[in-house]
Amino acid sequence: MSAEGTFRTRTSTVAIDAVGRHLPDRTRSVAELPELAGLTEADRLTCLRLGIDTVAVAEDLTAADLAERAATAALAEADVPAGALGALILVEPRAPETLISSEATGLQHALGAENALVFSVGGLGCVSSTPALLAARGLLAADPGLGPVLVVHGSKPAGEHRYRHPVTVNGDSGLALLVGRSHAAAPVRIVDLAQYTNGRYWNLFGLEYRDRPTAQWREECTDLPGYSFRLAMESRRRLVELVAGLLARNGLTPADIAGYVSQNLSAGGMAFTEEILDITLLPSCRDNLRALGHQGPNDTFLNLHTALERKELAEGDRAVLINVSPVAAWSVLLVEIGPRNGRGIVA
Known part of the structure; x- marks a missing residue:
């Protein structure tokens, strides 16, 4: 069996009716990250040449907290009550706060989205937002009576270190997309x-x-x-x-x-x-x-x-x-x- 997989789709257009985000007020200088002290000089220079001066940090918030704040912002902007959601899709965090428990249904409970179909997607790192959107569009196409779908992710590093050698430096944020059927007024x-x-x-x-x-x-x-x-x-x-x-x-x-x-x-x-x-x-x-x-x-x-x-x-x-x-x-x-x-x- 091939290790490769391609998915292409051209079905009905869907609308993003609201985008909610939560960005921390605080930033941290990349040059002052504590993990840089333990790097070789070559690796430290690699980090400093990534083109990232500062990263957004929310040390007191979990990925779930960031996701909830972004979701609340999106619902408020669209004036859609959480109870009207047809589905809630959580893009999995890099590391859950606890094993076995469900952060997806935890978000459902926090928002009051009691009527929503709830699940999580992941496994593709940064690209995991794409299968979440594919799932949202598929649900809307399959069930004409389904309410809007909320796609949510809270981004936090997996551990204490933000530098991922030799790739990037991770910051913190929450993002939520309220996805519905296409219409002329969709932003x-x-x-x-x-x-x-x-x-x-x-x-x-x-x-x-x-x-x-x-x-x-x-x-x-x-x-x-x-x-x-x-x-x-x-x-x-x-x-x-x-x-x-x-x-x-x-x-x-x-x-x-x-x-x-x-x-x-x-x-x-x-x-x-x-x-x-x-x-x-x-x-x-x-x-x-x-x-x-x-x-x-x-x-x-x-x-x-x-x-x-x-x-x-x-x-x-x-x-x-x-x-x-x-x-x-x-x-x-x-x-x-x-x-x-x-x-x-x-x-």
Whole structure:
């Protein structure tokens, strides 16, 4: 059986009726992270050259807390009571607070979403937001009577260390997307999406945690040459194919795309994406990278939020959201910007 898997879909467009986010008020300088003191000089310089100046930190909040605050913001903006939700999908955190218990149903209880179908998705790192959106769209298509679907994620590092050598530096945030059926007034519409995975890299990164206190948790790359070269070369091919296929299926050319949004791993990663696709990312991407660090599955929609806030995109514009995970997984989303009616993008 192949270790690879591709999913492409072009069904009915769905709307993102509200985006709720929670960003901590505090930031921490990457240069002052305590774990840098234990690194070799070469590894410390690698961290400082990622293009991340500060990361958003919420030491007193768990991933579940961040998710709940973002979910509450999205529901309030859309004026939708939690009891009206048809489904609640939690994108799993990097590390749950407890084993066995359900953070997904814990969020259901905290919000009062007693009527919602509830489950979690994950396993693809940063790309895990894509299967969550696929599931939301599938539920809405399968059941015409289903209420809106809330997709939520709280992003926190798995352990005490924020630097993930040699990839990125993790910050904290919560993000929630209220997904419904497409309509003319939708602030953002998801037109199409595609995802590709290659299981050959399933354990390229890992964190041994059994019988270890959290202070000893270290996420490690098991094959640095594999990450730096082989995965990079495969990413080049996969992203070119995915973006070209996405545009072709929708009868579009690169000239029809007003902007591109990426995740926030590193300045080098953004330059690599721009080079292989011959594009220019929206300025919000690098600005959020510098100020917030990597926010896991929240990155692309946080960057889209900033782009809309700054009017880097206008009504009727199309944008492509690009996501890559070293597990390895790749995804691209085609979105269309709707009217700015004061809803859909909230702080």
